[in-house]
Amino acid sequence: MKQKGKKGREDLLEQLKSNLNIMGHKMSILIQGADGQIYLKEHLSSKGHQPYDDQTTIHIASGCKWIAMTVIMKLVELGLLSLDTKVIDIYPEFKSSNPNLLLKHLMTHTSGYVLADEWIFDLDISLQESVIGIAKGGKYPASKVSFQGGTKVGYSDIGMQIAGGMAEKVTGKSFHQLFNEFLAQPLGMQNAQFTAFDGEKGQNIAIADGFLVRMIDYGNFLRMLLNHGSFNGIQILKASTVEQMLQDYTDDLPVSVKVMKEVVGEVSDSYGFGIGSWVYDTNDKDEPVIFSSSGVHGFENWIDIENGYLCIFFLRADVEKEPQISDLSESMRPEILEFYLKESKQKNN
Numbered sequence: 001m002k003q004k005g006k007k008g009r010e011d012l013l014e015q016l017k018s019n020l021n022i023m024g025h026k027m028s029i030l031i032q033g034a035d036g037q038i039y040l041k042e043h044l045s046s047k048g049h050q051p052y053d054d055q056t057t058i059h060i061a062s063g064c065k066w067i068a069m070t071v072i073m074k075l076v077e078l079g080l081l082s083l084d085t086k087v088i089d090i091y092p093e094f095k096s097s098n099p100n101l102l103l104k105h106l107m108t109h110t111s112g113y114v115l116a117d118e119w120i121f122d123l124d125i126s127l128q129e130s131v132i133g134i135a136k137g138g139k140y141p142a143s144k145v146s147f148q149g150g151t152k153v154g155y156s157d158i159g160m161q162i163a164g165g166m167a168e169k170v171t172g173k174s175f176h177q178l179f180n181e182f183l184a185q186p187l188g189m190q191n192a193q194f195t196a197f198d199g200e201k202g203q204n205i206a207i208a209d210g211f212l213v214r215m216i217d218y219g220n221f222l223r224m225l226l227n228h229g230s231f232n233g234i235q236i237l238k239a240s241t242v243e244q245m246l247q248d249y250t251d252d253l254p255v256s257v258k259v260m261k262e263v264v265g266e267v268s269d270s271y272g273f274g275i276g277s278w279v280y281d282t283n284d285k286d287e288p289v290i291f292s293s294s295g296v297h298g299f300e301n302w303i304d305i306e307n308g309y310l311c312i313f314f315l316r317a318d319v320e321k322e323p324q325i326s327d328l329s330e331s332m333r334p335e336i337l338e339f340y341l342k343e344s345k346q347k348n349n
Helices: 002-017 061-077 103-107 127-136 157-171 177-185 215-226 240-245 319-348
Strands: 026-033 036-043 058-059 213-214 278-282 288-292 302-306 309-314
Touching: 002 319, 026 103, 026 215, 026 288, 026 319, 036 157, 061 157, 061 213, 061 215, 061 240, 103 157, 103 215, 157 177, 157 309, 177 215, 213 215, 213 319, 215 278, 215 302, 215 309, 302 319
Parallel strands: none
Antiparallel strands: 026 036, 026 309, 058 213, 278 288, 288 302, 302 309
């Protein structure tokens, strides 16, 4: 059994090494159990390229959606917001453009907004100015509403930008402060920080795109979710809050082909989204069990709540390589699960 496990490890690493050319010639992988046991952690690179190390932080783009929406779920848990909070109760400016919009629509890609626009890209405005601009325009036109909130599925950074603004408004704190208080400090996320769009420096925090983090710290966040909100003996979120997050909110909704075309090459008939995450797979009872928050530069990750493990492909590659990297991680998922189950069984014997 020992040799079999070793061979599985080598096979996984060989597959990754043979695909480094699509991953910017370097990547790191982490496979970890909910109990914190690390089954595989390697920093790989092509010849002539410096590998990442344990202290490396990279911009993970949409990988931060899960983290940002978790910050907001803490406010829901504290009673400062609810999933059914009306956006117009916080921002009356949305009354004419998207009056039925609820917080949960912003968090599950059912807001009606397109992917992104200048109100996200502008580095020099504040988050609050960004949200007001989305609602009613200003130096740029108001953000385009493709459908009314809650009626269709359409992947949108703009929706989450509004949610981040709501969090600031109801607390009187910056989103940076809220992240540090609710997640960064209790999870020990060293050097993790939200940024402006595409990892740039700027005032306008990109709630759904701008984030720098180390691999192990993102792993800590995923472990917290796997452990029903607990991390190293600290209850960061209530188990019921995590349960609310890890559901499929969109499988029965029609898809806005127009909006989804901006994100995926071929639009499917349905998409599963939890709060801040994609639903990657379901079990035999059609219950969602694998969740992810991947990034456009090839950052891949998932938690398997049925088998109790996490996996991270830690990298930042060219945007055009993302579909190939996504296909690679999906094709390797069964082998990674098999490797984890085999190795964890050996550890426990």
